[in-house]
Amino acid sequence: xxxxxxxxxxxxxxxxxxxxxxxxxxxxxxxxxxxxCAIDLKRRCDAAKLEKTILVLEKAEEVGYHILSGAVMDxxxxxxxxxxxxxxxxxxxxxxxxxxxxxxxxxxxxSRLKGFLVPPTLHNHGNYIxxxxxxxxxxxxxxxxxxxxxxxxxxAAEVLYDENRVIGVQTRDxxxxxxxxxxxxxxxxxxxxxxxxxxxxxTRGSLAKGLIERLGLGSAENPQSYGTGxxxxxxxxxxxxxxLKGHVIxxxxxxxxxxxxxxxxxxxxxxxxxxxxxxxxxxHPDAKLDPHALFVQWKQHPGVAQHLEGGKVLRYxxxxxxxxxxxxxxxxxxxxxxxxxxxxxFLNSARLKGVHLALKSGLLAAEAIAEALAKNxxxxxxxSRYTALFEGSWAxxxxxxxxxxxxxxxxxxxxxxxDVGVQMLTGGRGLVARRKGxxxxxxxxxxxxxxxTKPQFDDRASMDKLTDVYWSGSVHEEDQPSHxxxxxxxxxxxxCTEEYGNPxxxxxPAAVYEWPTEGRPTGVRINASNCVHCKTCDIADPYQVIxxxxxxxxxxxxYIDM
Numbered sequence: 017x018x019x020x021x022x023x024x025x026x027x028x029x030x031x032x033x034x035x036x037x038x039x040x041x042x043x044x045x046x047x048x049x050x051x052x053c054a055i056d057l058k059r060r061c062d063a064a065k066l067e068k069t070i071l072v073l074e075k076a077e078e079v080g081y082h083i084l085s086g087a088v089m090d091x092x093x094x095x096x097x098x099x100x101x102x103x104x105x106x107x108x109x110x111x112x113x114x115x116x117x118x119x120x121x122x123x124x125x126x127s128r129l130k131g132f133l134v135p136p137t138l139h140n141h142g143n144y145i146x147x148x149x150x151x152x153x154x155x156x157x158x159x160x161x162x163x164x165x166x167x168x169x170x171x172a173a174e175v176l177y178d179e180n181r182v183i184g185v186q187t188r189d190x191x192x193x194x195x196x197x198x199x200x201x202x203x204x205x206x207x208x209x210x211x212x213x214x215x216x217x218x219t220r221g222s223l224a225k226g227l228i229e230r231l232g233l234g235s236a237e238n239p240q241s242y243g244t245g246x247x248x249x250x251x252x253x254x255x256x257x258x259x260l261k262g263h264v265i266x267x268x269x270x271x272x273x274x275x276x277x278x279x280x281x282x283x284x285x286x287x288x289x290x291x292x293x294x295x296x297x298x299x300h301p302d303a304k305l306d307p308h309a310l311f312v313q314w315k316q317h318p319g320v321a322q323h324l325e326g327g328k329v330l331r332y333x334x335x336x337x338x339x340x341x342x343x344x345x346x347x348x349x350x351x352x353x354x355x356x357x358x359x360x361x362f363l364n365s366a367r368l369k370g371v372h373l374a375l376k377s378g379l380l381a382a383e384a385i386a387e388a389l390a391k392n393x394x395x396x397x398x399x400s401r402y403t404a405l406f407e408g409s410w411a412x413x414x415x416x417x418x419x420x421x422x423x424x425x426x427x428x429x430x431x432x433x434x435d436v437g438v439q440m441l442t443g444g445r446g447l448v449a450r451r452k453g454x455x456x457x458x459x460x461x462x463x464x465x466x467x468x469t470k471p472q473f474d475d476r477a478s479m480d481k482l483t484d485v486y487w488s489g490s491v492h493e494e495d496q497p498s499h500x501x502x503x504x505x506x507x508x509x510x511x512c513t514e515e516y517g518n519p520x521x522x523x524x525p526a527a528v529y530e531w532p533t534e535g536r537p538t539g540v541r542i543n544a545s546n547c548v549h550c551k552t553c554d555i556a557d558p559y560q561v562i563x564x565x566x567x568x569x570x571x572x573x574x575y576i577d578m
Contacts, residue, residue, distance in 0.1 A: 028173065028174065028186065028188075028189050028205065029189050029192070029198065029202070029204055032204045033204070034186070034204050034205065034206055034207050035204075035206040035207070036206065036207045036208075036209065037071075037206055037207070037208045037209070038208075038209045038210070039069040039070065039071045039208065039209075039210050040068040040069045040070065040210060040211050040212070040389065041054075041057060041068065041069070041070045041071070041210055041211065041212045041213075041214065041385060041389075042071050042073065042184055042185065042208055042209075042210035042212070042213045042214070043070065043071070043072045043073070043213075043214040043216055044073050044172045044185060044213065044214065044215050044216060044217055044221075044223060045072075045073075045074065045075075045215070045216035045217045045218060045221070045357070045359075046072050046073075046074035046076075046079045046080075046152065046156060046166055046168070046216075047083055047152060047216055047218055047357060047358075047374065048093075048148070048151070048152060048155065048357065048371055048374040048375050048378070049216045049356040049357025049358070049359075049362070049374040049375065049377050049378040050072055050214065050216030050356065050357065050378065051072065051152065051155040051156060051158075051159050051166075051378070052093070052097050052155070052374070052375045052376075052377075052378030052379055052382070053214055053216065053356055053377075053378035053379070053381050053382045053385075054070050054072050054159050054164050054166075054378075054382075055097065055155070055158060055159050055162060055164070055382075056097065056378065056379050056382035056383070057070060057382035057385055057386055058070055058159075058162045058163065058164055059162070060382060060383065060386035061386060061389065062162075064386065064390055066386075066389060066390060068389055069165075070164050070165070071164075071165045071167065071208065071210075072159065072164060072165065072166040072167065073167050073170045073172055073185070073187070073208065074166065074167065074168045074169070074170065075169075075170065075171035075172070075566055075569055075570075075572070076168055076169070076570065076572060077168060077169050077569075077570035077571075077572075077574070078168050078169075078574075079152060079153060079156045079166060079168050080148075080149040080150075080152045080153045080156070080575070080576075081149075081572065081573065081574045081575055081576070082218070082549055082572055082573060082575065083148050083149050083152050083575055083578065084148070084245075084247060084333045084334070084335040084573075084575050084578050085148040085335070085370070085371065085578075086245075086247070086281055086283060086291060086293060086368065087145070087146050087147075087148045087283075087291075087371055088112065088140055088143050088144070088145055088146070088264055088283060088368075088369065089108075089143060089144050089145075089146045089151075089369070089371045089372060090142075090143050090367075090369055090371070090372040091142070091143065091144060091372070092372045092376075092410070093371065093372035093373065093374070093375030093376045093379070094106065094371075094372070094375055096375070096376065096379055097375055097378075097379060098158075104158070105154070106151060106154055107146070107147065107150040107151060107154055108144045108145070108146050109144075109145040109146055109147060109261075109283075109284075109285040109286045110144070110145045110261050110262035110284065110285065110286060111143075111144055111145075111262060112140040112141060112142070112143045112144065112145060112262060112263075112264050113261075113262035113263060114262065114263045114264070115134065115138065115139060115140040115141065115263070115264040115265070115266075116128055116129060116130045116134060116263075116264075116265055116266075117129040117130075117133070117134045117135070117138055117265075117266050117267070117268060118265055118266070118267045118268075118319050119267070119268050119269045120267050120268070120269040120270040120271075120314075120317050120319050120320070121269055121270065122270065124317065124318040124319075125319075126269075126317070126318070126319035136440070137364075137366040137367045137368075137418075138266050138367070138368070140264045143264075145262065145264065145283050145284065145285060145291075146371070147285070147577050147578060148371065148578070149575055149576060149577055149578050150577065151371075168570075169569040169570040170187050170188075170569050171187060171188040171566035171567065171568065171569040171570075171571075172185040172186070172187055172188070172208075172217075172223055172566065173185075173186055173187060173188040173189075173205060173565070173566050174186040174223075175213075175223050175226060175227055176207060176209065180230075180231060180350070180351060181350075181351035181352045182213050182227070182350070182351065182352040182353040183209050183210070183213075183352060184207060184208045184209035184210050184213055185207075185208055185213060185223065186205050186206070186207050186208075187205035187206050187208065187569065188205050188566050188567070188568055188569055189202070189203070189204050189205045190202070190203045190205075190568045190569065191203050192496060192497060193495050193496070193497075194495055194496065194497055194498075196497060199495070210352075211352065211389065211394045212352060212353065212354065212385050212388065212389070212394050212399070213352060213353045213354075214353070214354050214355075214356060214381060214385070215227065215353065215354070215355045215356070215359050216356045216357050216359060216378070217359050218335075218357065218358045218359060219242065219335065219336045219337060219338055219358040219359070219551060220242070220336055220338075220551035220554055220555060220564070221358075221359045222564060222565050222566055224355055224359040224360075225554075227353070227355075228346045228355075231347075231350055233346040233347040233350070233355075234344075234346045234347075235343060235344060235345075235346070237343070237450075237452045237453070238340060238343040238344040238423070238450075238452060238453040239340070239344065239453055239454070239455045240338055240339075240340040240344045240346075240361055241297070241298070241299055241338075241339045241340040241344060241422055241423075241453055241454075241455075241456055242297075242298045242336045242337060242338055242339055242340075242456055242551075242555050243277070243278065243295045243296060243297045243298060243336065243337045243339050243365075244295065244296060244298060244307040244334060244335070244336050244337075244523070244525065244550060244552045244556075245293050245294070245295035245307075245334065245335055245336075245337055246293060246294055246295075246307050246308050246310075246311040246332075246333075246334045246525050247291065247292065247293035247332070247333050247334065247335075247578065248292055248293070248329050248330075248331065248332050248333075248484070248487070249285075249289055249290070249291055249292075249329070249330045249331040249332075249577065249578060250289065250290045250292060250324060250327045250328065250329055250330060251288055251289055251290075251327055251328050251330050252288055252289070252290050252323075252324075252326070252327040253288075253326045253327065254288055256323070256325075256326070256327075257284070257288035257289065257290065258288075260282075260284035260290060260323065261284040261285065261286065262284055263282075263283070263284040264281070264282075264283055264284075265281070265282040265283075266279060266280070266281055266282075266368070267279050267280040267281070267282070267314070267319070267320070270313075270314070270317055271310055271313035271314055271317070272296065272310065273467070274428055274429045274430060275300065275301060275302070275428055275429070276296055276297065276300040276302075276305075276429075277296070277297035277299070277300070277422070277425040277429065277432070278294065278295050278296035278297055278300075278310070279294070279295065280292070280293065280294040280295075280314050280320065281293050281294075281295075281368070282320070282323055289330065289577075290323065290324075290327070292315070292320070292323075292324075293311070294307070294310055294311040294314045295307075295337060295368075296310055297339060297422070297425070297456075298336070298456040298523075298552065298555055298556045299426060299454070299456045299459045300459070301459050301460060301461045301465075302460075302461065302465075302466050302467060302468045303460050303461060303462065303463040303465075303466045303516045303517055303519045303522075303558075304463070304466040304468045304517065304519065304522045305460075305468060305519065305522060305523050305556070306468065306470070306522040306523060306525075307334065307523065307525050307552070308334070308481050308484065308525040309468070309469075309470050309471055309522075310468075311525075312471045312473065312478045312479075313471045315477055315478060316471060316477075316478055321477065324477050329477075329479065329484075329487055330487070330577075331487055331488070331489075331575065331576065331577065331578055332479075332484040332485070332486075332487035332488045333488050333548060333573060333575050333578055334488075334525040334526065334548050334550040334552070335548075335549075335550050336550050336551045336552055336555060337358070337363060337365075337370070338358050338361040338362075338363050338370075339363070339365045339422040340361055340422060340423075340453060341361070341364075341365060341415060341418060341419050341420070341421060341422055341423070342412075342415040342416055342418075342419040343419055343420075343423075343450060343451075343453070344361055344453060345360055345361040345362075345415075346360060346361070347403070348360055348381075348402050348403050348406065349381075349384070349396060349399040349400060349402045349403060350396045350399070351394075351395055351396045351399075352394055352395075352399075353399075354381045354384070354385065354399060354402055356374070356377040356378050356381050357370075357374040357377055357378065358370060358374065360377060362374050362376070362377045362411065362415075364414060364415060364418055365418065365421055365422045366418040366421045366436075367418075373411055373414070373415070376409065376410075376411045377406070377411065380402055380405045380406050380409060380411070381402050383401070383402075383405055384398075384399055384400075384401035384402035384404075384405060385399070385402075387401055388401070416443075416444055417443060417444040418439070418444055419444050419450075420435070420439060420444060420445065420446045420448065420450070420451045421436060421439065421444075423451035423452070423453050424436055424439070424446055424447075424451060426451075426453070426454065426459075434447075435447050435448075456555055456556055457555065457556060457557060457558050457559075457560055458558070460516060460519065460556075460558045462515055462516065463515065463516050463517035463519075466517070480527075481524075481525065481526060481527040482527050482546075484525075485526050485527060485546050485548065488526070488548050488573040488574070488575070489573055489574030489575075489576070490526070490545070490546060490547065490548050490572060490573040490574070491545070491571065491572075491574070492544060492545045492547065492567050492568070492571035492572065493567070493568050493571060494545060496567060496568055496571075498542050498544040499544055499547070499564065499565050499566060499567035499571075500528065500542050500544050500547065500553065500562065500563075500564060501562070501563045501565065502540065502542070502561055502562055502563075503561045503562075503563060504559070504561045505539060505540075505561075507559050507561055508520075508539065508540055508561070509538060509539055509540075511559070512558070512559060515558075516558055518531050518540065519556065519557075519558065520540065520553055520557060520562065521540075523552050523553070523556045524552060524553055525548065525550060525552065526546045526547055526548045526550070527543065527546055528542060528543050528544065528546045528547050528553070529541075529542060529543075529553070530542075530543060544567070547567075547572070548572070548573045549564075549572045549573060551564050
């Protein structure tokens, strides 16, 4: 049993009678990958006259509440799922009408690149600006029209195994106090068993993480690498909002130096709204790396601040993004299971796009699962059809062309930019045939070498973390065990304080981890109710002693219209 498995089990009550539900296919996560898989699988089963039950479990209180993305959507994946997606009413904010790259410079200066000066990977004509929340809600409705059951508010806490075969999941017990005692409201989780379980939990899903560790599905040479994106939705004065609608602006340069990988986005939405955000790679070496602070500094640059003048924030959120690319993807299936979407690393970090790849992964998995169900064989061998389909698909071709992209920047921005230029000429190879990776947690330098600084905050545009967390709508039941577990607290107050200065207080974009500012630290205070489920702590902690596991079903942010 892995560490993450053990910690999840510690919350589950023993010796209680649990309901057991049996379905043919269980999908954990109602995001674009999970819902695409459910929809296509149902259509395939109906066409083959296979009477199979499909159930989708979602940990959020409502479908879409935990969905966060930029987002500009390449329509290719949606076109395959629903060729008539526009006629069906799939919600879009705007077609992309213009795109550019703003290079933010020191001294408040910036330079705008357009046309052929914009890197080809950032060209967005033919794409659509969307609210992924709205798209996922629409997909949920389409799934239910087909008779697919979608259960929000059910957090899957543990994978059920028969030796190394996945046979389903156990949902999170509810009504357990902070001390681990059963409250009057106690409700035991249920065992949901299935011939095939599809893990569609999003980035760094806690079940997929434990599954990959237990079965050795990941790559030792190329562990998955991540970035943390921090986002706000703004309401703008009508005239400026109309001028920006449909515009896609990406930014590079400030406030990152030459060691960090990242940048910002500004997308013009409908209804006088603007999507803005900043993402930074968690392989940044600075122990005081603070994605939220960088986001605030980015907003304060005149090249960005000009767009926000006279506006007001409506929503805030944060999410990690799988940057590792093709070589960092885990094995996609095994006995009784498949992994799809961000959980499997289906994201093109060069294009900053993953929605179309998530949808495609769901479609590929659905085809393989349908064939396996028809043969009554859901073994690893039968489900390996999923990998075969992926290897022959446009999704593989797209990811292969950027297979060394993010790893090229491990040596810094200058070397990375040079290698990426060579990659464009060599079909993605670059200067090295296969660039190896390293865990993000292993890149952190000692705090004595830290150079990053904090911005000045205000209550207008440069909000601090706690103010922004309010705009995330995050709510958790207070009297429950923390879903953020420190497995070795002594490391935090001894080695981590001395070596890294307790970086959790910096890298968390929701002010979850609080350390005393005076005297010798005696321990961290964990404000779990602030958590926005981004998973940064689980990834970036240099000692890997922080484990993110699911809280009670329904807890977390409410990313409405994000």
